[in-house]
Amino acid sequence: MSIRFDAKYAQNIVSSSDIREMAPKAVEAMSTLMSKTGEGNDFLGWIDLPTNYDKEEFVRIKEAADYIKKNADILIVIGIGGSYLGARAVIEAVKSPNYNLLCKDTPQIFFIGNSISPASLNEIVELCEGKDICVNVISKSGTTTEPAIAFRVFRDLVNQKYSAGEAAKRIFCTTDKAKGTLKGLADKEGYATFVVPDDVGGRFSVLTAVGLLPIAVAGIDVDALMLGARNAQNELCSDNIDENPCLKYAAVRNCLYNKGKKLETFVSFEPAMAMFNEWIKQLFGESEGKDGKGLFPSSCVFSTDLHSLGQYIQESGGSLMFETVVKFAECTNDYVIGMQEGNIDGLNFLAGEKMSVVNDKARQGTLLAHTEGGVANLIIEADRLDAESIGYLIYFFEKSCAVSGYILGVNPFNQPGVESYKKNMFALLGKPGYESEKETLEKQLGL
Numbered sequence: 001m002s003i004r005f006d007a008k009y010a011q012n013i014v015s016s017s018d019i020r021e022m023a024p025k026a027v028e029a030m031s032t033l034m035s036k037t038g039e040g041n042d043f044l045g046w047i048d049l050p051t052n053y054d055k056e057e058f059v060r061i062k063e064a065a066d067y068i069k070k071n072a073d074i075l076i077v078i079g080i081g082g083s084y085l086g087a088r089a090v091i092e093a094v095k096s097p098n099y100n101l102l103c104k105d106t107p108q109i110f111f112i113g114n115s116i117s118p119a120s121l122n123e124i125v126e127l128c129e130g131k132d133i134c135v136n137v138i139s140k141s142g143t144t145t146e147p148a149i150a151f152r153v154f155r156d157l158v159n160q161k162y163s164a165g166e167a168a169k170r171i172f173c174t175t176d177k178a179k180g181t182l183k184g185l186a187d188k189e190g191y192a193t194f195v196v197p198d199d200v201g202g203r204f205s206v207l208t209a210v211g212l213l214p215i216a217v218a219g220i221d222v223d224a225l226m227l228g229a230r231n232a233q234n235e236l237c238s239d240n241i242d243e244n245p246c247l248k249y250a251a252v253r254n255c256l257y258n259k260g261k262k263l264e265t266f267v268s269f270e271p272a273m274a275m276f277n278e279w280i281k282q283l284f285g286e287s288e289g290k291d292g293k294g295l296f297p298s299s300c301v302f303s304t305d306l307h308s309l310g311q312y313i314q315e316s317g318g319s320l321m322f323e324t325v326v327k328f329a330e331c332t333n334d335y336v337i338g339m340q341e342g343n344i345d346g347l348n349f350l351a352g353e354k355m356s357v358v359n360d361k362a363r364q365g366t367l368l369a370h371t372e373g374g375v376a377n378l379i380i381e382a383d384r385l386d387a388e389s390i391g392y393l394i395y396f397f398e399k400s401c402a403v404s405g406y407i408l409g410v411n412p413f414n415q416p417g418v419e420s421y422k423k424n425m426f427a428l429l430g431k432p433g434y435e436s437e438k439e440t441l442e443k444q445l446g447l
């Protein structure tokens with residue numbers, strides 16, 4: 001098994017008999033998922049993606065990535081939510097949060113259209129000055145406002161920089177196979193298109209062209225990523241809770257929820273995992289947070305946040321929350337602390353020690369401190385921080401999330417709450433079709 005799950009540091013709160021009691025519910029939830037008989041069952045395409053993906057498109061993704069690598073200094077990736085977080089999470093985890101400063105043979109990659117901030121947009125436009133650029137716009141619906149605004153700007157930029165024929169070759173659209181404004185625009189302008197399958201929702205789409213094209217452009221081995229996910233698909237099937245870490249994790253987090261914990265914080269001791277935590281937060285937040293239910297997903301990078309949120313977690317977190325720590329067994333880029341004459345900084349007791357060992361001692365120290373403070377620690381251990389393990393973790397969290405949502409009694413595959421702000425924003429902006437709501441909303445705001 002390429003992943004280990006350890007719930008022993010939650011046992012003061014969740015006993016083995018609690019877990020045994022929850023086990024049949026978890027098994028039933030997984031069976032509902034795998035038999036495709038539960039709510040949202042038209043969005044289960046992600047279950048088979050690691051084996052049953054469009055092989056022809058996979059080749060086209062690699063070819064497009066090669067074209068972009070050869071012809072662009074910068075790839076602009078436009079998308080929001082599930083059409084953004086996965087790609088960025090994988091690039092930062094496998095390469096680095098400083099990828100854009102370190103990349104040599106691959107283009108810089110900037111993400112935009114994930115907010116409506118004019119400052120962010122202007123900044124990226126400025127960074128493109130004098131550079132060759134390609135654009136990958138990603139929107140399943142093809143109508144989301146944030147990416148649509150950014151795409152208008154970068155389409156203009158590409159059209160200004162290049163001849164019509166050249167511009168069309170530099171824009172890549174990832175969207176619905178047949179419908180939506182973006183698909184219509186791509187067909188009209190002759191842009192290359194990649195498909196977000198009908199049965200794969202945004203937050204479950206990182207292993208489609210949505211994630212794979214930007215990830216491949218960053219020079220990450222997408223075959224290894226898919227292999228990791230495939231291993232997870234094959235391994236995380238058992239009905240025996242002690243043999244299936246995915247099932248056990250889903251069960252234990254529901255036990256904790258039932259014991260009154262309302263917040264789960266995803267912890268990593270590797271700063272490169274910060275964006276991966278953002279991806280997990282969206283996955284769980286949009287999948288479980290509905291019908292007045294669900295754990296609030298949050299995240300920390302330790303030891304960084306031990307110097308900010310650590311105080312709260314230690315002394316006030318116990319009643320509210322638990323931690324899910326993702327750790328790696330092997331460090332692939334270690335540093336050995338040197339000896340210094342005079343020992344003025346008093347650190348010679350660490351001379352010759354690997355920094356990964358110091359980091360792990362910090363993790364163990366935190367584990368003891370936080371569990372003493374009443375904060376349960378769940379530990380998920382993968383082999384090492386590379387494309388294969390990240391592929392595995394992606395599938396692990398997707399399946400755990402779906403099983404967990406069914407245990408909780410929600411439809412994990414819809415996101416009705418995301419629509420409310422959009423409706424209000426459109427009405428306040430005076431979008432045609434929303435006229436009647438505008439006046440009422442302005443009155444509510446006291447405008």
Ligand code: PA5
Pocket residue numbers: 080081082083138139140141142143144147201202203204286415418
């Ligand atoms: O998970 C989801 O479904 C959402 O987060 C979407 O990915 C997000 O709203 C972007 O939607 P779209 O790809 O249609 O632009």
